[in-house]
Amino acid sequence: xxxxxxxxxxxxxxxxxxxxxxxxxxxxxxxxxxxxxxxxxxxxxxxxxxxxxxxxxxxxxxxxxxxxxxxxxxxxxxxxxxxxxxxxxxxxxxxxxxxxxxxxxxxxxxxxxxxxxxxxxxxxxxxxxxxxxxxxxxxxxxxxxxxxxxxxxxxxxxxxxxxxxxxxxxxxxxxxxxxxxxxxxxxxxxxxxxxxxxxxxxxxxxxxxxxxxxxxxxxxxxxxxxxxxxxxxxxxxxxxxxxxxxxxxxxxxxxxxxxxxxxxxxxxxxxxxxxxxxxxxxxxxxxxxxxxxxxxxxxxxxxxxxxxxxxxxxxxxxxxxxxxxxxxxxxxxxxxxxxxxxxxxxxxxxxxxxxxxxxxxxxxxxxxxxxxxxxxxxxxxxxxxxxxxxxxxxxxxxxxxxxxxxxxxxxxxxxxxxxxxxxxxxxxxxxxxxxxxxxxxxxxxxxxxxxxxxxxxxxxxxxxxxxxxxxxxxxxxxxxxxxxxxxxxxxxxxxxxx
Ligand code: SF4
Numbered sequence: 067x068x069x070x071x072x073x074x075x076x077x078x079x080x081x082x083x084x085x086x087x088x089x090x091x092x093x094x095x096x097x098x099x100x101x102x103x104x105x106x107x108x109x110x111x112x113x114x115x116x117x118x119x120x121x122x123x124x125x126x127x128x129x130x131x132x133x134x135x136x137x138x139x140x141x142x143x144x145x146x147x148x149x150x151x152x153x154x155x156x157x158x159x160x161x162x163x164x165x166x167x168x169x170x171x172x173x174x175x176x177x178x179x180x181x182x183x184x185x186x187x188x189x190x191x192x193x194x195x196x197x198x199x200x201x202x203x204x205x206x207x208x209x210x211x212x213x214x215x216x217x218x219x220x221x222x223x224x225x226x227x228x229x230x231x232x233x234x235x236x237x238x239x240x241x242x243x244x245x246x247x248x249x250x251x252x253x254x255x256x257x258x259x260x261x262x263x264x265x266x267x268x269x270x271x272x273x274x275x276x277x278x279x280x281x282x283x284x285x286x287x288x289x290x291x292x293x294x295x296x297x298x299x300x301x302x303x304x305x306x307x308x309x310x311x312x313x314x315x316x317x318x319x320x321x322x323x324x325x326x327x328x329x330x331x332x333x334x335x336x337x338x339x340x341x342x343x344x345x346x347x348x349x350x351x352x353x354x355x356x357x358x359x360x361x362x363x364x365x366x367x368x369x370x371x372x373x374x375x376x377x378x379x380x381x382x383x384x385x386x387x388x389x390x391x392x393x394x395x396x397x398x399x400x401x402x403x404x405x406x407x408x409x410x411x412x413x414x415x416x417x418x419x420x421x422x423x424x425x426x427x428x429x430x431x432x433x434x435x436x437x438x439x440x441x442x443x444x445x446x447x448x449x450x451x452x453x454x455x456x457x458x459x460x461x462x463x464x465x466x467x468x469x470x471x472x473x474x475x476x477x478x479x480x481x482x483x484x485x486x487x488x489x490x491x492x493x494x495x496x497x498x499x500x501x502x503x504x505x506x507x508x509x510x511x512x513x514x515x516x517x518x519x520x521x522x523x524x525x526x527x528x529x530x531x532x533x534x535x536x537x538x539x540x541x542x543x544x545x546x547x548x549x550x551x552x553x554x555x556x557x558x559x560x561x562x563x564x
Contacts, residue, residue: 067399069425074393083219087394090218095385097331098439105327114320116443119376122313123366129278129311130357136281140343142353147305153358154185157270157303160354161191164301166268172285172292173197174272175213175379176305176358178401182270193270194236194262196291198255205232211395211403214329214381219394222246233258259291269299269350273306274378275321276355279314282342283355286325286335296339302350307358309375321378324441328380361414370452371413376442377406383436383446389429398426405436409449417453418460427453490544514538 067073077083102108122129134144147153161169169186171177171193183193183204195204202217203210206228210216217225229240229251238261240254271292275284283304285292296302312318326335344353366372384390384404395403399422400411408426415423427450436446466474479485512522520536523529531537543551551557 067422069421070397070399070429071425073397073399074389074429077393077397082221083394084392086219086221087391090212090215091385091391094215094331095382098328098382098385099331101327101331101333104333105323111320111324112441112443115324115378115441116376118312118317118320119442120373122311123309123372123375125313126308126311126366129313130308132278132313133276133281133311134357136278137343137355138281140281142281142343142355145354145356147356147358147360149360150180153180153305153356153360154182156354156356157182157305158186158189158191160301160303161186161268162189164268166191166266168192168194168262168266169268169270169303170194170196170262170266170295170299171200171269172271172295173200173216173287174270174305175401176272176307177270178210180305180358180360182305192236194259194266196259196262196295197287198252198289198291201255201259202228205229205236207232209396210401212381212384213379213402213404213406214384219396222248222251225251229254237261259294263291263294263298266295266299268301268303269295271295271302271304273304273310274325275312275318276306276310277312277315277318280342282315282340284318285339286322287337287339288330288335290337293337293339296341297349299350301352301354302341303354303356305356305358307360308362309377325378325380328378328382328439328441361416364416365410365413368413371409371449373444374406374410374413374449376444377410378442379406380441381406382439382441383444386435386439388431388433388435393429398429400426405430405446405450406444409446409453412453412457413449417457424457424460427457487546490546512536 105111137144145156147156167190169191171183173195177183183195186193195201197216199215199217200210202208202220202225206217206220208217208220212218220228223246226244226246230242230244233240233254238258240258241250244250244254271283271285273283274286276282277284283306285296287293312321322335322338326332341349341353344351362375365375381404383406384395387405390404395407398404398407398411400407402410408429412423412426417424417427430447430450432447432450434447437444440446479489512520514520514536519539521532521539522536524532524537549555
């Protein structure tokens with residue numbers, strides 16, 4: 067994948083994509099806001115969610131051992147996977163042991179993260195996605211572009227065409243007279259998937275939560291396909307990130323209120339499935355749980371970044387992000403797009419060795435809306451800034467860059483009141499100099515919102531800087547001077563304005 071700026075450039079040229087994204091993100095965010103406004107104690111609930119997750123992370127090792135013991139006591143087989151390769155090998159081995167060449171899947175970010183479908187395909191095992199949006203993505207040989215709505219970039223006429231062109235290649239074909247009515251599209255998918263549910267011997271899932279106290283795994287979904295996968299096959303394999311553990315069953319109370327309102331804008335989730343190991347004569351009689359690290363312990367070691375492990379994958383941050391709304395998820399080059407992807411991917415993979423990963427912390431305007439809506443109070447802008455510093459540090463080669471020199475000079479200036487005062491006085495001169503530049507050939511002046519003058523494009527090497535930002539003309543009168551002259555605005559006529 068190309069770095070984010072190049073990928074975003076391509077996405078921005080796709081007007082159909084931008085129209086689909088705008089419609090979908092605004093619909094979901096408005097719905098979320100309405101149901102969140104109904105809850106008087108929403109802020110307290112957010113604080114509680116963050117606290118439970120932080121307490122869990124502080125004792126993650128102990129909770130994981132408790133979870134393993136609870137699961138084992140209820141007949142489940144627990145596997146530990148350090149990375150994607152180990153996790154995929156475990157799942158493939160269980161499937162091979164049962165002699166199957168296909169599995170059905172519940173939508174799961176963890177299995178997408180480890181590229182399980184591709185690993186199983188390499189062993190001759192087909193992995194069928196059963197979530198409607200994931201089915202659309204899989205049939206279209208596409209990539210998900212949203213955590214919750216993976217086919218958000220597709221409209222219904224595109225979906226109809228995908229069904230007509232590709233359903234027959236993997237099972238029951240779509241009806242020849244299929245229209246783009248949502249009811250008909252859902253009906254075609256239902257018939258196509260029903261065959262697979264009834265045939266499959268092995269299912270693969272993730273889990274939204276894993277309760278250490280009781281050994282209970284929880285899957286939260288909206289279509290009922292998850293429940294079919296979790297109950298019909300003989301064997302169930304769940305791939306669970308180690309940060310999904312919750313200490314107590316009672317902790318679910320908080321998260322089952324936070325998650326549906328933040329994700330789909332619903333008061334209650336339609337299908338919440340819970341299972342604790344094996345129940346004789348009911349549901350899968352062989353249950354495997356793969357506890358996945360794949361970089362999570364490195365994230366835990368990062369004092370600023372570890373808050374990302376609180377994430378409950380609700381996608382509220384995507385739906386309010388002005389960058390995501392315009393580029394969509396593919397530009398992020400990962401199964402984790404949007405603001406959470408911009409921090410989680412660099413945290414999981416580490417920075418300094420992949421230009422695409424290093425570009426992600428910059429895929430933000432730092433407006434802070436992601437933090438405001440996050441149900442577990444992840445301060446995404448704080449982590450973005452922290453990661454930007456790490457990216458810069460990772461690329462230092464001993465010689466200071468122009469940016470380093472400018473920052474050092476600024477630091478010298480800001481550290482001393484006398485020097486700062488001189489710089490402030492110089493801003494009036496700078497005003498005249500920069501304003502004068504706008505008259506020069508190759509220099510384009512423009513006006514910023516609010517009417518402040520700016521240089522939109524500098525000539526020569528300065529263009530590298532002004533290509534991505536405007537250079538505001540410094541004010542003729544500094545704030546300090548204005549304050550002194552007007553006594554804090556009480557005498558406006560005494561102060562000049564630029
Ligand atoms: S970072 Fe917060 S808002 Fe974004 S997906 Fe995770 S929990 Fe939801």
